[in-house]
Amino acid sequence: MRSHYCGQLNESLIDQEVTLCGWVHRRRDHGGVIFLDLRDRDGIAQVVVDPDTPDAFATADRARNEFVLRIRGRVRSRPEGTQNPNMPTGMIEVLAKQVEVLNTAATPPFQLDEYNKVGEEVRLKYRYIDLRRPDMIEKLRLRSRISHSVRAYLESQGFLDIETPILTRATPEGARDYLVPSRTHEGHFFALPQSPQLFKQLLMVSGFDRYYQIAKCFRDEDLRADRQPEFTQIDLEASFVDENDIMLITERMIRQLFSDVLKVELPDFPRMPYAEAMRRYGSDKPDLRIPLELIDVDDLMKGVDFKVFSGPANADDGRVAALKVTGGATLSRKEIDEYTKFVGIYGAKGLAWIKVNERAKGLEGLQSPIVKFMEGIVESLLDRVGAQDGDIIFFGADKINVVNEAIGALRVKLGENLNLYTQEWAPLWVVDFPMFEADDNGRLSALHHPFTAPSCSGDELKANPAKALSRAYDMVLNGTELGGGSIRIHDQVMQRKVFEVLGIGEEEAEEKFGFLLDALQYGAPPHGGLAFGLDRLVMLMTGARTIREVIAFPKTQSAACLMTDAPGEVTQDQLKDLHIRLRHKQKAAPDNE
Numbered sequence: 001m002r003s004h005y006c007g008q009l010n011e012s013l014i015d016q017e018v019t020l021c022g023w024v025h026r027r028r029d030h031g032g033v034i035f036l037d038l039r040d041r042d043g044i045a046q047v048v049v050d051p052d053t054p055d056a057f058a059t060a061d062r063a064r065n066e067f068v069l070r071i072r073g074r075v076r077s078r079p080e081g082t083q084n085p086n087m088p089t090g091m092i093e094v095l096a097k098q099v100e101v102l103n104t105a106a107t108p109p110f111q112l113d114e115y116n117k118v119g120e121e122v123r124l125k126y127r128y129i130d131l132r133r134p135d136m137i138e139k140l141r142l143r144s145r146i147s148h149s150v151r152a153y154l155e156s157q158g159f160l161d162i163e164t165p166i167l168t169r170a171t172p173e174g175a176r177d178y179l180v181p182s183r184t185h186e187g188h189f190f191a192l193p194q195s196p197q198l199f200k201q202l203l204m205v206s207g208f209d210r211y212y213q214i215a216k217c218f219r220d221e222d223l224r225a226d227r228q229p230e231f232t233q234i235d236l237e238a239s240f241v242d243e244n245d246i247m248l249i250t251e252r253m254i255r256q257l258f259s260d261v262l263k264v265e266l267p268d269f270p271r272m273p274y275a276e277a278m279r280r281y282g283s284d285k286p287d288l289r290i291p292l293e294l295i296d297v298d299d300l301m302k303g304v305d306f307k308v309f310s311g312p313a314n315a316d317d318g319r320v321a322a323l324k325v326t327g328g329a330t331l332s333r334k335e336i337d338e339y340t341k342f343v344g345i346y347g348a349k350g351l352a353w354i355k356v357n358e359r360a361k362g363l364e365g366l367q368s369p370i371v372k373f374m375e376g377i378v379e380s381l382l383d384r385v386g387a388q389d390g391d392i393i394f395f396g397a398d399k400i401n402v403v404n405e406a407i408g409a410l411r412v413k414l415g416e417n418l419n420l421y422t423q424e425w426a427p428l429w430v431v432d433f434p435m436f437e438a439d440d441n442g443r444l445s446a447l448h449h450p451f452t453a454p455s456c457s458g459d460e461l462k463a464n465p466a467k468a469l470s471r472a473y474d475m476v477l478n479g480t481e482l483g484g485g486s487i488r489i490h491d492q493v494m495q496r497k498v499f500e501v502l503g504i505g506e507e508e509a510e511e512k513f514g515f516l517l518d519a520l521q522y523g524a525p526p527h528g529g530l531a532f533g534l535d536r537l538v539m540l541m542t543g544a545r546t547i548r549e550v551i552a553f554p555k556t557q558s559a560a561c562l563m564t565d566a567p568g569e570v571t572q573d574q575l576k577d578l579h580i581r582l583r584h585k586q587k588a589a590p591d592n593e
């Protein structure tokens, strides 16, 4: 129907006849001449319709915003003085010969022809209209280029694109499952995959050697932060590899992707043990663009006459850490109060600080509510953090995880607020994760997932599970975890040991993962892999503010789709077919509706 996209028109087409199809972005009547800005996914072209072509003129006259038109006309230079250098097609216009209305449009729920602040609810309800906006088109276009680049790279490295089932059994990744009741097997349920983890491992047992998939994953998580119940992973797995191989393959993939799509050459990817990341940054996904570090001062605080510090400094599970901000002494009382409130979100009970006004003056030259307790150690403290005049030092003193979370988050917040970034992109690998984490009752769960290989022997693992490290690795970029993976257990005995440590008994292991344990007996090769969160990757690369901005049809924070009104109610007939009776809410729609 068309010869060109609107946005493709330029001066090289002058005097040529073109046919465009698109939406009326804006219509203006200028003293007998009608100007139509016609929009399609590639951009906007200015169409001029004059009364010399009466049919075209009459049609253009009744066109309204968002009408769908087909226009045939001749490209010409815009008259001197009317060019618009800010617009890609701003040097030309199309003089219409024929204007055809392909469809009319009701007045849209929000204007598209000028910037207009629209609430997210409205945008999500009318997502198909929201997606007409150039910035949304741009993000989805970039997303498409990203998956294309990733596919091209992985194919070039011999990875095969293989689909795995959506209706399956639970694959534990630490979230709740979405369940689908079976009609044909009364009382039985499918689970939607939290990831293709087990299937990709089985593909390795089959001998496919290198697998990848751009896969939908489903996790019924508490919807804090910026998560989606269904999201997309770039998932891959390879056989006869160690962690170094997987890290190199995927690092090259991300490098190539940034180079292809953003023309950015990423710097080196340092590798940092988990323990070091927690100690220096209070986080297992440190943002290395920010040059601030947590510095341990427990040894200095053990003897101070200030319980808030000496308590955690002397406790096995406590930590006292300092965070020095160069030049931060200019922060106002009000700003410090706000940071105190901020660390409270992470469980910190307060935020102690020292301003270093004039170091040479000793205690006199410091300004702080706590400095009176620091006599005797203050010089060592200032030396330890390398304090100079004009700096501020913040302190976190509490249980280790509270200090890490609170001061780690404060570090990021200060980096953002004071714009301390030293580089645009800071990637790294975090390695040597613990195998397990303990909850408040001491129950262990897998930090990655239960199929991750430990880096110690089975006996060592059983003797001291809390100390065991895993062969897992995470790729982190600018403080965001882009992806994570591990070398897997390919030995049935080891897999059983890990289940045992996790408190998954023989029977439960057979019931849930019998097929995996079986498969491990039939010649499972050493293997490992990784999965990237595609949505988050696109978000970083487009600079989008939320993950919803880079998904065509996202769900809300409460896991609903405002456009289709999903999840929806079902009829009694459907429930009956599924052998389900609702306990509380007998509000299913009547039969045969």
Ligand code: ASP
Binding pocket: 173, 194, 195, 196, 197, 236, 484, 485, 486, 529, 530, 531
């Ligand atoms: N299945 C893992 C995840 O979803 C990734 C991996 O281990 O490959 O996090």
